Amino acid sequence: MLSLYIPPGRPVADVVNMLRQEASISQNIKLKRTRDAVESAITTAIDRLVSINKIPENGLVLFCGENFDTGGFKCYMFSPPEKVTVYFYRTDKQFHTEFLEDMVEVSEVYGLLIVERDQGTIGVLRGSRIEVLEEMEGYVPGKHMMGGQSQRRIDRIIEELYHDFLKSFGEKVNNYLLPYLESGKLKGILLGGPGYAKKDFYDSDYIDYRLKKLILLPLIDIGYQGEAGLREMVMKSKDVLKNQKYIEVEDLIEELKYHLAKDDGLVVYGKEEINKALQMGAIDKLIIFDDGTEENEKMVQEAEKYGTKVYLVGDEIPEAEWVRKTFSGMVGKLRFRI
Known part of the structure; x- marks a missing residue:
């Protein structure tokens, strides 16, 4: 087949x-x-x-x-x-x-928005996956040296360009996120950016009022656009997203690195070693790089018999390649040393 x-x-x-x-x-x-x-x-x-x-x-x-x-x-x-x-x-x-x-299976989606005066990124967090939906770029001039009436006229033009960009960004947000809202999947929206534009966007009516109600506070200071910015925003929102798979996996990877650095014997890897530890009920959490093999499916079923929480990860997780290359696709955190 x-x-x-x-x-x-x-x-x-x-x-x-x-x-x-x-x-x-x-x-x-x-x-x-x-x-x-x-x-x-x-x-x-x-x-x-x-x-x-x-x-x-x-x-x-x-x-x-x-x-x-x-x-x-x-x-x-x-x-x-x-x-x-x-x-x-x-x-x-x-x-x-x-x-x-x-x-x-993913029934909860979070909208991810990064906006500044002439740039914006729209994305979503679904389970363990961050997806960039669109990156926007406009043209809003910065400071100028004009004075008198010319200064006021140019200031008005700049303000209009700024307003127009935020309006266009809001229309894109509506197009992308309203379908998730109407299907009942949109759980909340994270809004961030490097400066004052995020607050201007939040304070005005650039997006549908139903979406605005879902914006989670506080607004987040973010230094980047694109996928890097979305990842930074998600990691800065751990308290809000603590039950999201993406956050759980990232936290577990950091915990594994900590135990590896301490060399305290609480990390297990290698298929034979993991199988032995599972049968002893010793593995608390297990990360498996999902390559679609039947062998991995059997490992998941076996692990769940012993109350082990299993995370199947793919390329959507930044550190997944580390798991694949360093540990041949499988690494676990032990409940106790064995």
Whole structure:
């Protein structure tokens, strides 16, 4: 059963070429029934892909294959409600739907807004993922050397440009966040920036009154725009977002680094060592880099039997690469030394 996730921006021709290479490799499968099933799934996926010109803005997902137990061949191709963030291909005994599950399960969304006099960033925090929706840039002049009537006229022009930018930013915020509000998912909005613009934006009616009610105080001083600024804002709002997965994972990673520096024996890594510690009930929290493998799914199920809190993380967490490279994708915090 073929599972294929394609992020936006990837050329269709590149994906089709990859599938054709996989079709050639599948000739080496010894079991005829399996070989025929894989070839059929790949051929059908190629046929579906060549019928489109480009990958949609949220990416594309394909599930194609024959169910040996119930019989019948199925092929689904669709663009999911949120952006595909991984390029993933696998033929297996089942479809890999885990990358879609976070889109369905996350019921709470926080809006993230950074605004200054001529720049703005709009994003959202969903579970463990921060997503930049749009970055805006306008033109609002700074100080000038004019005097008299010219000074007052230019000051008015600058004030109008400033007002126009905040108004445009507010309209974008409405477009992006009102659908989350109307679906009941929007939990709150964080608003920040480097100067006075965030307060001007908050004090005026640049956004829908329903969204304004959801802005969480205090407003946050942020030094950056873009994704870096959104991450800084989220980390500065720990008290407000303490139950969000993103914050929990970041805090756990900092805790792991602290124990590693102390060398106090409260960090465990290596699959064999983690399995032993799990069976002793010794692991309090476990981070697993989510590569979509069945082995990881089994590890999650095993860990939950022993009351271990498991965090499956991907590239949406800044330190996920550290977990993947340093600890081969798996590291845990122990309840006690063993």
